[in-house]
Amino acid sequence: MKQNRFILFMLLPTLLLISFIILYPTISGVLLSFKNYSVFNFNNIQWVGFENFKEIFEDFFYMDVVWNTIKWIFFSVLFQLIFGFILALLMKEPFKGRGIYAGLVFYPWAISGFAIGLIWSWLLNGQFGVINDILMKIGIINEGINFLSDPSLAMFSVILVNVWYGIPFFAIMILAALQSIPTSLYEAAEIDGAGYFTKLFKITIPYIKPTLINTILLRIIWVMNFPDIIYGMTRGGPAGSTEILSVKMINTVFYESNYSKAAAHGVIIVLILLIYTLMYLKLTSKKEFSI
Numbered sequence: 001m002k003q004n005r006f007i008l009f010m011l012l013p014t015l016l017l018i019s020f021i022i023l024y025p026t027i028s029g030v031l032l033s034f035k036n037y038s039v040f041n042f043n044n045i046q047w048v049g050f051e052n053f054k055e056i057f058e059d060f061f062y063m064d065v066v067w068n069t070i071k072w073i074f075f076s077v078l079f080q081l082i083f084g085f086i087l088a089l090l091m092k093e094p095f096k097g098r099g100i101y102a103g104l105v106f107y108p109w110a111i112s113g114f115a116i117g118l119i120w121s122w123l124l125n126g127q128f129g130v131i132n133d134i135l136m137k138i139g140i141i142n143e144g145i146n147f148l149s150d151p152s153l154a155m156f157s158v159i160l161v162n163v164w165y166g167i168p169f170f171a172i173m174i175l176a177a178l179q180s181i182p183t184s185l186y187e188a189a190e191i192d193g194a195g196y197f198t199k200l201f202k203i204t205i206p207y208i209k210p211t212l213i214n215t216i217l218l219r220i221i222w223v224m225n226f227p228d229i230i231y232g233m234t235r236g237g238p239a240g241s242t243e244i245l246s247v248k249m250i251n252t253v254f255y256e257s258n259y260s261k262a263a264a265h266g267v268i269i270v271l272i273l274l275i276y277t278l279m280y281l282k283l284t285s286k287k288e289f290s291i
Contacts, residue, residue, distance in 0.1 A: 026270075032263040039257035052264035061240060069224065069244040071155060072162070076223050079163040081216060084170025091171070092178045109168040117232020120161045124148055124233075148234050151241035158230050158242050165229060170215060177211035178204065217280045221273055245269050 036048045056062060091102060108116065123130045126146035135141045147157040181204065189199050205212070227246040230236060236243030236251055243251065249265035252258055 029263045029266055032260050033267045035260045037260040052261045065243050065248050072244050073223050075159050076162045077219050080166040080170050084167045085174055087171040088174035106168040108165055113228030114232040116165055117229040121233040149238050151238050154241045158233050162229050173215045177208035181207050
């Protein structure tokens with residue numbers, strides 16, 4: 001009993017810190033979503049129940065935001081996985097200068113997503129962007145392309161940047177899993193006459209299946225709650241063509257000055273992620289990881 005009290009006493013600072021950083025803001029945000037807190041009524045804050053949620057779901061353009069979010073997540077994670085997997089396979093075998101090359105490949109992951117968004121907004125600028133300048137000089141185009149101001153190209157552009165930014169994450173995770181595969185499995189497969197693709201689909205992918213499932217699921221959660229690149233490049237524009245749920249929440253604060261409605265957006269995001277987490281726990285059960 002005395003030992004249990006000692007353990008609890010030692011954990012108390014950590015528990016208090018977690019409560020202050022996570023629990024208190026979460027509870028405050030949920031409570032805020034049921035009020036009418038905005039810049040225009042600081043002195044008249046009242047409980048309004050589900051009014052904020054009702055207003056959100058009655059928004060004619062809200063389904064466009066949901067659809068943008070689905071596209072943003074699906075294409076970003078899909079191509080991050082594909083190119084990250086290819087990069088990990090290329091870096092699995094040792095070669096001269098691999099350490100330097102790995103540092104250059106993984107460098108973007110160390111930079112702020114918002115800073116990456118700002119940099120790419122300059123590179124893709126329709127008037128003085130470097131990308132347009134290069135394409136015109138090599139004769140591919142005759143005039144600048146409005147990558148970020150054309151609604152038909154804006155979502156493609158931000159997804160492209162997010163894919164580039166997220167490839168190192170998949171490469172790091174998959175490379176670590178690849179290096180844990182016993183070489184004896186490949187040697188045995190070669191003795192049996194297995195080719196490259198046979199080894200890839202019969203040994204490599206089944207062996208790293210748990211890592212792939214965990215990485216994909218976690219990355220989906222991350223990308224859904226990652227407005228940095230979009231906000232740095234387009235702020236959700238033009239005409240809402242790149243506005244996802246997390247960007248919508250930020251825009252509600254800056255352009256509508258409605259903190260309670262923004263909190264309601266946050267609650268919706270948390271509920272979606274909570275449901276997704278339950279699916280994640282089910283998919284990552286031991287039965288799913290059998291090889």
